[in-house]
Amino acid sequence: MDIFSFFIGLLLAALLSVIIFYYIYTKSAKRFSYYITKLSEENRGVQEAYTALNGELHEAELARTKLAQELAFAQEKIDFLQESRREIKEEFEHIAREVIEQKSSALSQKQQESLKLLLTPFSENIRNFQQKVEQFYAQESKERFSLIKEIDALKNLNQRISQDALNLTNALKGDNKLQGNWGEMILEKVLENSGLTKGREYEIQKAYKDENGKLYKPDVIIHLPDKKDVVIDSKVSLKAYEQYHSATEEEARERHLKAHLDSLYIHIKQLSKKRYEMLEGVTTLDFVLLFIPIEAAFMTAIEADRELYEKAYRKNIIIVSPSTLLAVLRTIEHSWRxxxxxxxxxxxxxxxxxxxxxxxxxxxxxxxxxxxxxxxQHAYNDAFKKLSSGKGNLMTRAKELKSMEGIEHKKMEYRTKE
Structure with missing residues (x-):
């Protein structure tokens, strides 16, 4: 009983396994058949696409071959055009050279005459310019060599001026106003002999104002070429010097000499306080020239105080006499020239x-x-060719019309190109 039941169960299990296997097989077969069908359709689509692409590739190959042929033909045309262009250019250059040579030979004589008329005044101007430059340097050399002679002449002139000044000082004893005017007169005489021009290179007692509106009248202002100015003062008192020169006793001479030096010290101090550099329209140097009209008075003061010149210079004052001032002015005049x-x-x-x-x-x-x-000329030649000498020109056609019957015409005269 147990064995029978075992076989029955085994049989049922085998039957169930067969049923299950059949079910699974049937379902898998259907699915497999579906996939095969789908793959076949996709393969058919791929085959059609391949065929289409292969056709397009063939057409592209044909187009490439045709394009290569067209490019080769175009290159032949380009080569031909370039060769033609080169030949035309060479021919044109040849014709142009011939025309230019012909026209140049015809115009050369006239151009030479015109250029000669133009260049003649230009050459003359250049020649005149060269002569003026040479004259300028020659004149400068002569002036440089003559400067020494002028200094000697100035020395002699200074001696005469000093003697005249001494005589006049003796006549103007004790009057400071007259001495001042006389000093200005001597200064003007030196300026006149310097070669400078009044109103151009120097001014005498011209009125100027400072930044505060205060009025100044410097005795003389000398203008320099570099836009600078030099101020000259001539208001020094010589009363003590005249007394020194007239004294006979040594004690009196020493007293008057000291007074002469003190007068110069005071005037130097007062002059150093004048701010000429602040005047409007005046660009002064760092110093002022103090003019002593008598050479002997200047030398006497320098001999009495060897440091007088240095003391004055420290206060931006330079003491000058007629001889030294004249030398300075001649140097300035030379600079202006x-x-x-x-x-x-x-x-x-x-x-x-x-x-x-x-x-x-x-x-x-x-x-x-x-x-x-x-x-x-080129345009004229082309027009004349169209009129009378070129192929199918107007005159030929006009003659053909003239020879036709039934056409009235007037006689036409024309002059052929020479």
């Missing part, structure tokens, strides 16, 4: 540059005219 000569030379150079610019502009205009003449 050199400045004027340089100015003239610069003006000549500027005018020469302007003349050159005008000449260059004229030459450029002539070149432009020449080019225009060449173009006009």
């Amino acid at each position: 050199y400045e004027y000569q340089n100015k003239n030379a610069r003006e000549i150079a500027r005018k020469a540059g302007d003349l050159y610019d005008k000449f260059r502009g004229f030459v450029e205009s002539m070149q432009t005219i020449e080019k225009s003449l060449h173009k006009a």
